[in-house]
Amino acid sequence: MGNKQTIFTQEQLDAYQDCTFFTRKEILRLFHRYRDLAPQLVPLDYSDKPAVTLPYELIGSMPELKDNPFRQRIAEVFSEHGDGNMTLDDFLDMFSVLSEMAPRDLKAYYAFKIYDFNNDDYICKSDLEKTVNKLTRNELTPEEVSLVCEKVIYEADADNDGKLSLADFQHMIIRAPDFLSTFHIRI
Amino acid sequence: FCFLHGFDAEGDLVGSLASMSTNERIKAIQKMPETMGKKREIRNKVLKEITKKSRHRGGQPSCCTQCLQGAAVSFRRFGNTLSEHFHQLRIWHKTLKIIGAEFGTSVLSYFVFLKWLLNFNLFSFLINFSFITIPQFLAAEPNNLSFTGLELFTGAGYFQQTVLYYGFYTNATISKVENGPSYNMQLAYIFTVGIYFVICFLILLFSMAKFFSRNFVNPQTFSVNASRLLCTWDFNITNEKAVKLKQKNLHTQIKEGLTEVNKEVLDFSAMEIVLRIAIHLFAWAASLGIAVAACTGVYFLSINNLELFMKGHRNDLESQSAMLVLPVVVSLLNTLIPFFFSWLGHLERFQTPGQHIYVTIIRNIILKMSIVGILCYYWLNIVAASESQCWETLVGQDIYRLVLVDFIFCLLGSFFGEFLRRIIGTTVWVSLGLPEFDIGRNVLDLIYAQTLTWIGILFSPLLPGIQMIAFFIVFFVKKVSLMRNCQPPRKVWRTAQMMTSFIFLLFCPSFLGVLSVIGVTVWRLKPSEECGPFRGLSSMYAAVSEWIQILESFTASKWVVWIYHNLISSELFFFILSTFVLIVTYIYCEIIRGRKTMTKLLQKQLNN
Numbered sequence: 001m002g003n004k005q006t007i008f009t010q011e012q013l014d015a016y017q018d019c020t021f022f023t024r025k026e027i028l029r030l031f032h033r034y035r036d037l038a039p040q041l042v043p044l045d046y047s048d049k050p051a052v053t054l055p056y057e058l059i060g061s062m063p064e065l066k067d068n069p070f071r072q073r074i075a076e077v078f079s080e081h082g083d084g085n086m087t088l089d090d091f092l093d094m095f096s097v098l099s100e101m102a103p104r105d106l107k108a109y110y111a112f113k114i115y116d117f118n119n120d121d122y123i124c125k126s127d128l129e130k131t132v133n134k135l136t137r138n139e140l141t142p143e144e145v146s147l148v149c150e151k152v153i154y155e156a157d158a159d160n161d162g163k164l165s166l167a168d169f170q171h172m173i174i175r176a177p178d179f180l181s182t183f184h185i186r187i
Numbered sequence: 188f189c190f191l192h193g194f195d196a197e198g199d200l201v202g203s204l205a206s207m208s209t210n211e212r213i214k215a216i217q218k219m220p221e222t223m224g225k226k227r228e229i230r231n232k233v234l235k236e237i238t239k240k241s242r243h244r245g246g247q248p249s250c251c252t253q254c255l256q257g258a259a260v261s262f263r264r265f266g267n268t269l270s271e272h273f274h275q276l277r278i279w280h281k282t283l284k285i286i287g288a289e290f291g292t293s294v295l296s297y298f299v300f301l302k303w304l305l306n307f308n309l310f311s312f313l314i315n316f317s318f319i320t321i322p323q324f325l326a327a328e329p330n331n332l333s334f335t336g337l338e339l340f341t342g343a344g345y346f347q348q349t350v351l352y353y354g355f356y357t358n359a360t361i362s363k364v365e366n367g368p369s370y371n372m373q374l375a376y377i378f379t380v381g382i383y384f385v386i387c388f389l390i391l392l393f394s395m396a397k398f399f400s401r402n403f404v405n406p407q408t409f410s411v412n413a414s415r416l417l418c419t420w421d422f423n424i425t426n427e428k429a430v431k432l433k434q435k436n437l438h439t440q441i442k443e444g445l446t447e448v449n450k451e452v453l454d455f456s457a458m459e460i461v462l463r464i465a466i467h468l469f470a471w472a473a474s475l476g477i478a479v480a481a482c483t484g485v486y487f488l489s490i491n492n493l494e495l496f497m498k499g500h501r502n503d504l505e506s507q508s509a510m511l512v513l514p515v516v517v518s519l520l521n522t523l524i525p526f527f528f529s530w531l532g533h534l535e536r537f538q539t540p541g542q543h544i545y546v547t548i549i550r551n552i553i554l555k556m557s558i559v560g561i562l563c564y565y566w567l568n569i570v571a572a573s574e575s576q577c578w579e580t581l582v583g584q585d586i587y588r589l590v591l592v593d594f595i596f597c598l599l600g601s602f603f604g605e606f607l608r609r610i611i612g613t614t615v616w617v618s619l620g621l622p623e624f625d626i627g628r629n630v631l632d633l634i635y636a637q638t639l640t641w642i643g644i645l646f647s648p649l650l651p652g653i654q655m656i657a658f659f660i661v662f663f664v665k666k667v668s669l670m671r672n673c674q675p676p677r678k679v680w681r682t683a684q685m686m687t688s689f690i691f692l693l694f695c696p697s698f699l700g701v702l703s704v705i706g707v708t709v710w711r712l713k714p715s716e717e718c719g720p721f722r723g724l725s726s727m728y729a730a731v732s733e734w735i736q737i738l739e740s741f742t743a744s745k746w747v748v749w750i751y752h753n754l755i756s757s758e759l760f761f762f763i764l765s766t767f768v769l770i771v772t773y774i775y776c777e778i779i780r781g782r783k784t785m786t787k788l789l790q791k792q793l794n795n
Contacts (some may be wrong), residue, residue, distance in 0.1 A: 015231075018217070018230055019226040069420075089222070089223035104219055104412060106220055107499075111417075140438065148444075177681075178418065178682050179418045180683070181416075181683065184423060186283070
């Protein structure tokens with residue numbers, strides 16, 4: 001159906017359509033965006049599932065990501081081995097979660113992982129401190145940063161264990177309706 | 188969420204997915220928070236499970252089932268391709284991306300709202316043009332008037348005898364071929380307009396409900412610091428300067444948040460409380476007084492306007508330009524009085540900036556809607572009862588002029604408010620800086636323009652087309668002005684709640700007001716004797732009742748007559764419907780209240 005393309009088999013495209021929020025044309029467009037980052041590394045024929053990984057430097061240089069203070073964490077969360085180097089699958093997954101069709105719970109889950117710098121399934125005070133510094137370009141004094149983090153934990157920690165779990169984070173997201181429109185990258 | 192611990196959990200997951208329908212299954216797989224590889228694996232397992240199940244059910248699937256399955260798959264693929272082509276039509280995707288990248292989601296929401304309103308006008312123009320105008324072209328009378336350039340501004344003159352206005356449309360049944368298929372213009376006119384408004388009503392109702400359910404947040408439970416830190420970073424912004432600016436703003440806000448006195452615990456002495464209340468009362472009295480004064484001025488000016496019409500169709504420059512006085516005055520009032528309101532708002536000291544914004548928006552809406560209201564009163568009570576030849580066309584011309592002048596003032600507002608302000612802010616008075624894009628004022632202008640268009644549909648069927656062109660131009664002008672002259676907003680706008688309020692404002696005073704005006708026109712007013720599709724009838728609605736009477740004589744259409752008598756024109760049916768709606772609403776309110784109590788109890792348990 002539609003244009004004949006030789007990049008993916010029909011079955012691969014169907015699988016991508018079922019697993020992401022993108023249509024066929026968008027998947028092909030994203031593939032070309034991925035390939036444009038390194039045309040010599042990415043083959044034009046994916047039907048034999050080549051194991052191609054693009055290094056983080058190329059991903060982080062995309063115009064949609066290059067000025068985002070959290071680009072490194074985003075790439076790490078969505079990459080296969082947590083090092084920021086992404087295969088095409090990871091690339092599609094990332095933009096699918098960040099698209100406007102992804103539901104709130106899915107976005108909240110990945111946002112939690114992005115803010116969880118030490119990957120311990122909790123957003124603890126040190127994670128929050130790193131977040132504050134990224135958001136304000138390290139311009140606050142350490143005392144101010146510490147104060148803000150304590151306030152955040154006080155407000156959002158429902159089970160009083162001194163750190164935010166995924167449930168606390170989701171509870172907060174439900175009360176912040178802007179989240180759906182801000183946690184969104186148009187590609 | 189289903190975290191896959193262990194093989195059994197995965198087996199259960201595959202089983203439950205396999206038993207869902209195709210759409211549900213795809214949605215469930217898309218929502219899973221796993222990597223692509225894992226999702227693909229699960230999907231393949233589920234598909235294998237489905238084929239295994241169908242094989243177990245009845246040996247080899249018959250040719251028929253295989254055909255059906257193949258047909259279902261190709262149908263789904265066809266549906267996907269179709270929706271893809273619709274997506275391709277997403278106009279301005281790149282432009283919206285650039286705007287969102289530099290200015291953030293709040294400014295972007297204005298442009299998205301504008302694009303959404305454009306759809307309403309496009310839809311109306313298409314159905315009016317196809318069902319009313321094109322048949323009219325087949326039965327058109329020749330136009331004897333001459334075209335001077337001034338018609339574009341006044342809408343009178345040459346345009347009076349064109350399809351632009353109600354008065355030109357015939358009341359006859361059009362048929363090209365003798366005894367061939369005929370087209371009843373009266374029914375076409377009333378049904379096209381009626382069905383358009385019903386569809387708009389449903390679209391607005393569903394959009395509003397969707398926004399309310401998604402975005403309504405109890406302000407008491409809003410945790411300012413946490414959400415400011417973790418939920419409001421705008422990932423849309425991809426411009427380096429904009430990112431730096433946003434980081435600076437966040438830095439300022441956090442600093443302010445740390446050092447401010449806790450605003451809720453301000454102790455006022457009794458004297459100060461009385462003073463504050465007195466100032467608030469004075470401000471409200473002043474704003475309502477100004478609104479009333481503006482309405483009175485508009486009313487007397489429009490009565491004066493009518494005398495100008497009645498004096499005759501003198502096509503000289505003076506009388507033509509005199510017709511423009513009313514729209515210019517209305518637009519001036521709509522532009523200048525809001526500045527007075529925002530000055531009043533600075534005079535009163537509100538407890539939060541959010542309150543200031545909402546109060547200003549409410550005052551502006553009261554002003555704009557009362558001006559529209561007084562104009563409608565003038566049109567429906569005075570113009571309709573006047574001795575003019577074709578009052579509907581007069582009303583249509585008035586609305587055309589209002590729409591046009593409002594459009595011109597919108598462009599001028601952009602010029603003065605943004606371009607000149609930037610020049611002043613960067614050269615003469617540097618402390619002012621670059622202007623910010625005033626989202627509230629611009630959205631209210633859009634709502635006002637759309638209200639005028641909706642009122643005008645009945646009197647000037649092609650008006651939505653004109654408004655569509657106007658909106659197109661406004662989009663580009665605003666975009667260029669934004670990019671060249673404005674800086675990204677400094678304060679954090681609660682975008683989602685704002686958009687909910689704007690859609691609510693579009694629905695509640697604007698659309699419902701339009702429906703009541705149209706209702707009064709169709710049911711109560713007497714159409715003019717000499718022009719338009721409803722000439723000679725006692726009301727526009729009489730066309731439908733006469734049609735029903737004709738249908739009664741045909742046995743094949745008895746069901747239509749039955750529906751009409753028992754459902755549409757019977758009061759008992761509406762009474763039962765309203766009671767039912769009230770009961771359902773009450774039950775929902777009780778459920779929501781119960782859930783809130785549950786949440787509070789669970790919260791208490793968690794904290795202990």
